[in-house]
Amino acid sequence: MSHIKVVVNGALGRMGQQVVSAVVADPGLQLVGASDIKADGDYIRVPGQAKKIPLHNSLTTLIEMYHPDVVVDFTVPGAAMSSAMLALKNGANLVIGTTGLTDVDLAEIDKVALKYNRGAVVAANFAIGAVILMHLANIAAKYLDNVEIIELHHDKKMDAPSGTALATARGMLEARGKPFIFPATEKETLTGTRGGQVEGIAIHSVRLPGLVASQEVIFGALGQTLSIRHDTVSRESFMPGVILAVKEVVKRHGLVVGLDTLLNLGD
Numbered sequence: 001m002s003h004i005k006v007v008v009n010g011a012l013g014r015m016g017q018q019v020v021s022a023v024v025a026d027p028g029l030q031l032v033g034a035s036d037i038k039a040d041g042d043y044i045r046v047p048g049q050a051k052k053i054p055l056h057n058s059l060t061t062l063i064e065m066y067h068p069d070v071v072v073d074f075t076v077p078g079a080a081m082s083s084a085m086l087a088l089k090n091g092a093n094l095v096i097g098t099t100g101l102t103d104v105d106l107a108e109i110d111k112v113a114l115k116y117n118r119g120a121v122v123a124a125n126f127a128i129g130a131v132i133l134m135h136l137a138n139i140a141a142k143y144l145d146n147v148e149i150i151e152l153h154h155d156k157k158m159d160a161p162s163g164t165a166l167a168t169a170r171g172m173l174e175a176r177g178k179p180f181i182f183p184a185t186e187k188e189t190l191t192g193t194r195g196g197q198v199e200g201i202a203i204h205s206v207r208l209p210g211l212v213a214s215q216e217v218i219f220g221a222l223g224q225t226l227s228i229r230h231d232t233v234s235r236e237s238f239m240p241g242v243i244l245a246v247k248e249v250v251k252r253h254g255l256v257v258g259l260d261t262l263l264n265l266g267d
């Protein structure tokens with residue numbers, strides 16, 4: 001069986017470095033290149049590996065030289081959209097973990113992927129436990145009328161709330177088919193204390209050094225609460241999901257949003 005050739009975009013970032021190591025460690029995959037806007041050498045070395053991987057600050061150059069089957073992107077939203085268009089139009093499939101893409105961005109990725117007969121997976125969270133949390137939250141959302149989300153991340157995270165928190169909220173709203181009840185606070189003495197709101201769901205973002213990524217979804221009802229919590233203690237947690245997406249995306253056409261579809265999590 002031939003290897004799936006992979007290029008990682010954003011390879012020098014926190015997630016990119018993990019993806020580089022995970023791709024190299026998988027016998028079914030071949031890392032053919034790594035790109036990052038901050039690249040200042042010709043190669044990167046992977047810990048524990050003798051082989052040097054070509055590094056470039058231009059994804060275009062790497063795609064032209066190595067014709068990857070899959071481009072994996074963990075960068076920033078603007079860069080992710082450019083790399084998406086570049087990859088799809090040049091015959092590569094696409095896995096995007098970068099958060100902050102809009103619905104318009106997703107529609108564009110789907111349109112271009114279909115036009116060029118390629119697959120794309122965009123997932124706000126590749127940690128399988130977090131995806132199962134969302135699945136369980138969707139079930140509870142049908143039966144419980146009040147819910148709030150607390151998401152906790154490291155202090156370097158650029159966006160708030162997290163893409164996962166928004167995806168969790170949207171998933172619960174879709175499953176429920178109507179807004180949640182948001183109890184009005186008569187006097188908010190400190191603006192923002194009740195969090196941001198999506199159709200009755202308050203979202204609270206905590207940013208602290210020492211954290212990686214956690215999320216707690218707390219439902220409330222008469223005389224009871226239900227808490228569902230997931231903690232990512234290391235970025236390795238995302239890698240089985242990323243590797244699954246790389247192996248699945250080459251079999252798909254058009255866009256798949258979220259890991260749940262690839263895990264066959266039914267309703």
Ligand SMILES: NC(=O)c1ccc[n+]([C@@H]2O[C@H](COP(=O)([O-])OP(=O)(O)OC[C@H]3O[C@@H](n4cnc5c(N)ncnc54)[C@H](O)[C@@H]3O)[C@@H](O)[C@H]2O)c1
Nearest residue numbers: 010012013014015036037074075079097098099124125126
């Ligand atoms: N989907 C998930 O499971 C998941 C998990 C964690 C983080 N994320 C998301 O992944 C993204 C990256 O997170 P991070 O913590 O690795 O960030 P980071 O800042 O550590 O890394 C981003 C990297 O992208 C590079 N970059 C920026 N613009 C670029 C461009 N135009 N071309 C090429 N490279 C470019 C930067 O130089 C940097 O090395 C964020 O959007 C974050 O929210 C997703």
